[in-house]
Each structure stands twice: as structure tokens, then as C-alpha cells.
Amino acid sequence: MSLKQKVVSGAAWSALQKVSSQVIQFSVFLILAALLEPESFGLVALAVAFIGFLQVFLDQGFSDAVIQRENLEPEHLDTAFWSNVAVGLVLSSIALLSSAFIAELFKQPTLGPIIDFFSLTLIIGSVSAVQQAILRREFKFKSLALRNMVAIVAGGIVATSMAFYGMGVWSLVGKQLVEVAVRAIILWKVSNWRPRFKFSRRHFGDLFHFGINITAMHVLTFSNRKAGDFIIGYFLGAAALGYYHVGTRIIKMVQGLIATTINSVAMPAFSRLQSDVKRVKQAFFKITNFTVLVSFPAFGSLYLLSGTIVDDILGERWHSVIPVMSILACVAVFDGVKHAMSSLILGMGKSSWRLKLQLLEVPVSIVGVLIAVNWGINAVALTNFIVVVLFFPVWFWCTSKLLDMSVMEYLKQCHIPFLCTAVLMGYLSVINSPQLLTYGAKVNLLVMVITGIMVYFIAMLVISPKTFKQLMSIATSLAPKKAS
Numbered sequence: 001m002s003l004k005q006k007v008v009s010g011a012a013w014s015a016l017q018k019v020s021s022q023v024i025q026f027s028v029f030l031i032l033a034a035l036l037e038p039e040s041f042g043l044v045a046l047a048v049a050f051i052g053f054l055q056v057f058l059d060q061g062f063s064d065a066v067i068q069r070e071n072l073e074p075e076h077l078d079t080a081f082w083s084n085v086a087v088g089l090v091l092s093s094i095a096l097l098s099s100a101f102i103a104e105l106f107k108q109p110t111l112g113p114i115i116d117f118f119s120l121t122l123i124i125g126s127v128s129a130v131q132q133a134i135l136r137r138e139f140k141f142k143s144l145a146l147r148n149m150v151a152i153v154a155g156g157i158v159a160t161s162m163a164f165y166g167m168g169v170w171s172l173v174g175k176q177l178v179e180v181a182v183r184a185i186i187l188w189k190v191s192n193w194r195p196r197f198k199f200s201r202r203h204f205g206d207l208f209h210f211g212i213n214i215t216a217m218h219v220l221t222f223s224n225r226k227a228g229d230f231i232i233g234y235f236l237g238a239a240a241l242g243y244y245h246v247g248t249r250i251i252k253m254v255q256g257l258i259a260t261t262i263n264s265v266a267m268p269a270f271s272r273l274q275s276d277v278k279r280v281k282q283a284f285f286k287i288t289n290f291t292v293l294v295s296f297p298a299f300g301s302l303y304l305l306s307g308t309i310v311d312d313i314l315g316e317r318w319h320s321v322i323p324v325m326s327i328l329a330c331v332a333v334f335d336g337v338k339h340a341m342s343s344l345i346l347g348m349g350k351s352s353w354r355l356k357l358q359l360l361e362v363p364v365s366i367v368g369v370l371i372a373v374n375w376g377i378n379a380v381a382l383t384n385f386i387v388v389v390l391f392f393p394v395w396f397w398c399t400s401k402l403l404d405m406s407v408m409e410y411l412k413q414c415h416i417p418f419l420c421t422a423v424l425m426g427y428l429s430v431i432n433s434p435q436l437l438t439y440g441a442k443v444n445l446l447v448m449v450i451t452g453i454m455v456y457f458i459a460m461l462v463i464s465p466k467t468f469k470q471l472m473s474i475a476t477s478l479a480p481k482k483a484s
Contacts (some may be wrong), residue, residue: 011054024149026157026253030308032163033172040169045245046233047114048176050102051121055089056218058084058125063133063420064084065207065214072137074196075203081195083204088126106233110169117173121180131191147186157178172395203445213351221360227366228380235373244377247321248398250309251328254298280348282405288340289411289413293467295336296414296421301331304428305448312441327381334388340405341399357398361391416464423459428452457476 033041062080066072079218096119103112135144159175233241302309306325310318345354365387372379399405431448461468 019054024152024156028159028175028249031160032312033318035163035247036168036171037239037272040172040242040248041240041245042233042240042242043108043111043114043169044176044240045229046102046108046111046341047118047173049229049233050115051095051118052226053222054122056222057215058087058091058122058129059398063129063136064205065136065211065219066130066133073203075198075200076207077130077134078196078198079191079200079203081127081206082199082205084126084129088123089418092119092122095122103222105239106114108238114169114173115277116176120177120313124180124184128187130195131187135187135194136192147183147190151179151182152409154182165427203349212353214316214346217351217355217358219426220355221284224358224362224365228369229383231369231373232377232380236377240377243318243321244324244380246314246325247381248328251299251302251325251332254302262380278345281405284344284399284403285409285413288337288410289417289467291336291340293415293460295333296417297331297424297452298331299336300421300425301449301452302326302332304425305432305445308432308441308445308448313444324381325377327378327385329386331381331385334392336393338388338395340393344399345404350402351413353388353398357391357395360394361387364390409451416460417466419463420456420459424452424456 022059062083066076066080090222099112099115099119102115103109132144154177155175160172162171164176219279229241229245231242303326306329309320310322310325314321342354347349365384368383368387371382372383397412400407401408427447431451457468
């Protein structure tokens with residue numbers, strides 16, 4: 001299979017996995033939102049944010065280094081594995097020792113035991129990171145997709161069962177633990193690689209040289225994404241954080257679909273092509289085009305339908321999250337195309353560039369959130385939008401320097417999705433009316449989603465048959481091949 005075929009197949013399987021996973025997760029989320037209080041979501045969001053901060057240091061950027069290296073030796077893999085295990089044990093101990101302090105800091109006694117249980121995920125994650133990196137490097141996204149879907153189904157069953165039996169916040173804890181454990185078990189099943197009892201200082205240095213920048217970038221990315229959770233939880237309380245978390249959940253589900261697909265496929269592709277700038281540029285344009293073809297209609301629709309989704313699906317008690325969801329849908333449009341730029345910068349071996357970009361962006365974001373929290377969760381969401389718009393030209397400038405790319409060349413990748421999305425949003429604005437749709441709230445929303453997808457693809461077929469054909473070729477790559 002050629003690199004192009006691997007990239008297309010990898011993108012298709014990543015997208016299929018994310019779509020299937022998000023459908024399952026959203027279904028579970030709807031059940032849990034009906035059974036649990038906002039404070040439960042807020043408590044778990046705080047615990048996940050704290051454990052997530054420790055997880056940034058778990059892999060030390062070694063997984064990305066394994067994927068990025070052109071010449072990978074067995075000693076690189078052994079060294080990465082045992083380094084991860086050692087760091088995982090240390091970080092898990094830190095979580096256990098600091099859980100009581102964190103609970104007291106946020107004045108939430110239940111938070112301590114939740115962190116204690118979540119500390120197990122650090123150990124579990126440390127023994128499966130290298131296997132996942134190997135599968136990504138080899139474009140084996142089918143195995144990764146199936147593994148993730150099984151884990152999400154298992155976690156969903158456990159969480160909904162616990163919630164029905166009145167276990168409250170612990171149903172969310174059980175979901176996280178089961179998903180992480182099942183992912184690790186399946187990874188060891190599908191991967192043929194096994195670690196040897198070897199550690200090489202030289203190979204550690206090879207990985208560390210690239211990985212240290214990745215770790216620093218992950219710290220900054222995490223700070224940018226989760227600082228708001230800590231700040232809201234500390235100043236406004238767990239209930240307010242629960243509303244903010246639920247308000248962002250749907251956006252993050254769709255955003256995760258796009259970002260994971262791009263990151264999992266783009267960086268390995270750019271790494272393989274990094275010595276041929278012309279081919280990298282072609283690959284970047286294709287990935288950017290795919291990104292906007294998905295993100296423009298997805299987030300445009302979520303912006304228009306946020307009120308309908310929240311009131312009719314989640315219920316009126318969650319009404320206050322509508323403005324958060326609408327604002328973050330706009331943020332997600334910029335974030336989607338930034339992911340392609342970020343993967344390009346890393347794939348070209350310029351991890352220090354991305355680190356410098358984030359060193360500029362993250363402090364501005366955190367200061368903005370600290371100021372905005374005085375006006376509530378809507379102001380925090382608006383701050384995220386202002387920051388992403390402010391720094392987007394800087395990301396573009398760095399990308400253009402690597403590819404010798406003009407503004408018009410880049411905009412050419414976006415104009416067809418923009419026109420098709422404009423048609424879609426015009427249709428949704430008209431059809432989203434009680435006078436036109438009288439089937440009931442949930443059925444009305446389903447009708448709008450299905451017909452909206454049809455309108456978008458029809459618009460694409462009319463405006464750009466070539467683009468429509470390219471999307472269909474990606475879809476057909478998922479079809480099972482007949483045995484010869």
C-alpha cells in the first residue's frame with residue numbers, strides 16, 4: 001500500500017472510529033446528564049484536569065518522537081517503554097499524596113477520593129503508550145479504531161448501570177477507569193511488539209531531544225485548555241464548572257473527531273515526506289481541505305442549533321449553557337484548521353517553533369480567563385474566541401514560511417466548503433421553525449440533521465463535483481475488500 005493510500009485509509013478509519021465513538025459517548029452523556037447533577041460533572045472535570053496535567057509528563061513526548069523518527073531502532077522502543085513505566089509510578093504517587101490537598105483547596109471533600117482512583121490511569125497509560133505509537137507509525141488505524149470503540153462501549157455500560165443504581169459521581173469515575181483499562185488490554189492484544197529488559201542512555205537522548213519540546217508544548221496546550229476549568233472551579237464552584245463542562249461537551253465531541261483524525265494521520269505523513277517540501281505542501285493542502293470540509297458545516301450547524309440541542313435534548317435545566325456552546329462553536333472552527341498547521345510544524349521537525357507559538361499564546365489566554373471569570377462562564381468562553389482569532393495569523397505565518405505558501409493559495413482550500421456551509425446554514429435557518437417541523441422536538445432535530453447533511457452534499461455536488469468525488473473516494477476506502 002502506498003503512502004497516499006495509507007493516509008487516506010488512516011484518515012477514513014480514524015474518522016469512522018471517532019464518529020462511532022462520539023455517537024456512543026453522546027448517547028451515554030445524554031443518559032448521565034438526565035440522571036446526574038451539574039456538580040457531579042464539575043467534580044469529575046476538576047479531577048480529570050488535575051490528572052490530565054500529570055499525564056502531560058507521563059509520555060515525555062516519546063510517542064511523538066517514535067512516530068517522527070525516520071530511523072527507528074529497537075532500543076528506542078525499549079527505552080521509551082521503561083521510561084514511561086518509571087514516570088507513571090512516580091506521577092501516580094504524586095497524585096495520591098496530593099489528593100487531600102487538592103480537595104481542601106477547592107473545598108470539595110469528595111474530590112480527594114476521586115483523584116485517588118484516577119491515579120490508577122497514570123500507571124495503566126504508561127504501559128501502553130509505546131504500543132499505540134507503533135500502531136500509529138505503521139498506519140494501523142483500523143486496530144486503534146476497533147480498540148477505542150470497544151473501550152467506550154464497556155465504559156458506557158458501566159457508567160449508565162452505576163448511574164441507574166444511584167451511585168452519582170462514581171458512575172463517571174467508573175466510566176473513566178473502565179475505558180482506560182480496556183484500551184490498554186486491547187493494545188497489548190493487537191500489538192506484536194513486547195518490551196525487552198533494556199535501557200539505552202544514547203537512545204534516551206535521541207528521544208528526549210525531540211520529546212522535551214513536545215512535553216513543553218503539551219504543558220502549554222493543557223494549560224490553555226484546562227486553566228479555565230481550574231479557574232471556574234476555584235472562583236465559581238463545582239456546579240458552575242458542571243454547566244461550563246456540559247456546555248463544551250458537544251463541541252469537544254465534534255472537535256475531537258476532527259483533531260484526532262488530523263493528528264493521528266497528518267504527523268506520520270508529514271514526517272515521511274519531510275525531505276520533499278513540494279509533496280508536503282500538497283499533503284497539507286489536502287488535509288486542510290478535508291478539515292474545513294468537515295469543520296465548517298459541523299460547527300456552523302452547532303452554532304445555529306445550540307438552543308434547540310440544549311433545550312430539546314438535554315432539557316431546560318441546562319439552558320444556561322447555550323451561550324457557551326454557541327461561542328465555542330466559533331472557536332472550534334479556528335482550532336480545526338490550526339490542528340493541521342500544528343501537525344505540519346511537528347512533522348517537519350520544528351517542534352521548537354510550535355513551543356514558541358504556545359509560549360506567546362497561553363499566558364495571554366490564562367490572564368484573559370482570570371479577568372473574564374468575574375463576569376461568569378459566558379465571558380470565559382468569549383475570551384477563548386478572542387485569543388484564538390488574535391493568534392491565528394501568527395500560526396499561518398509560521399506555516400507559510402515552511403511551505404512558501406501565499407494567503408490566496410491557502411484560502412483556495414477553504415472557499416468551496418465555505419460556500420457549501422453558507423447554503424447549509426441558510427437552509428437550517430429556514431427549516432428550524434415550529435411551523436415547518438411539527439414532529440416533536442427530538443424528531444425535528446433528527447430531521448434537520450439528516451436533511452442538512454443531504455443539503456450540504458448536494459450543494460457540494462453542484463458547486464464542485466471534483467470535491468464531492470474526493471469525499472466519496474474516502475468513504476469507499478472504508479468498504480471491506482473482497483477476498484481474492
